[in-house]
Amino acid sequence: MLRNAVRSDVAGIGALMRSSVLDMFPRFHDELETAAAARYLTEPDTVLIDDGTYFVHEADGDLVACGGWSKRDKLYTGSGALPTDDRLLDPVTEPARVRAMFVHGDWTRRGLGRAILTRCVDAARDDGFRALVLMATLPGVPLYLAFGFREVKRTRIPMPNGVVLAGVSMEYPLAG
Template sequence: MSAGVVIEKAMVEDRDALEALIGRCYAKVYPGWYEADILENALPAMLRIDPKLLESGRYFKAIDDGTIVGCGGWSHATPGTGDKVGATGHVRHFATEPGQMRTGVGSAILERCVSDALDSGMTRLQCFSSLPAEAFYERHGFERVQEVTVMLGESIPFPAILMQRVLV
């Protein structure tokens, strides 16, 4: 990661730039891991950031020389259901600018999320990892729990992996 990269809370007014970044990232990473028809149906739903997440103060952006080069966050509420289960947080909506992948940007955001979750009393984090992101989360102490199908909206199934990291 460049010495000039700063991790900040994302703001509602960052929405368009963040969603465009997520689109570029997923368009680069997902082909080859998912069939074209799955991506055609799933990507439009995956590119939208939950407004509650963006407003929570728990969604972050990485800035390098004035440009957003990464994003990601966490919530106490389970994605899709909004349920809160004990002291379990949920890693959400990570993406890195394709030219900045494997430079530490995603790692810096994830560690900010871990620190923030610990400060909020969470004892573990879970995520619904995409297939290509599993290795990233494993490098950061997450373990595979099981393969799952995440429903995007009411009718779009997306293969993923439920992963978990114990924090304390």
């Protein structure tokens, strides 16, 4: 069941995020990078939940996938705290952000990420946005490409402890 996340999901979302990173990242990243991602990319952003733009997929009472989109300036968890993070984006001139997509390792390749992305596309389009952007870590790139996101550029994602992850800046047009 795909539904909007609520505040009582926060602990479960955090556990799902960490589990997903520890399972998926070693296929693409070394031990130090995986540990940094598990520490810094797995803090649930309650602003997304409060905005009603974050979703969870629940199966038999367990959270097995999560992700959402944002109408705010923050691009990804782990990017540090910037003064503009909570600024509302202008849907006419700025793209919405896809944020914090994670799937439990036992639930990959079942369409859960695609279902969350479809929900994000529909909701952002309904709010007047013309495009989505995201900062992908390597485990997510195949899903985003298959969904129709376009690679903008390869980049490096610095973690607060100095470890740097490979990343891909991507975009998806909503107009037309």
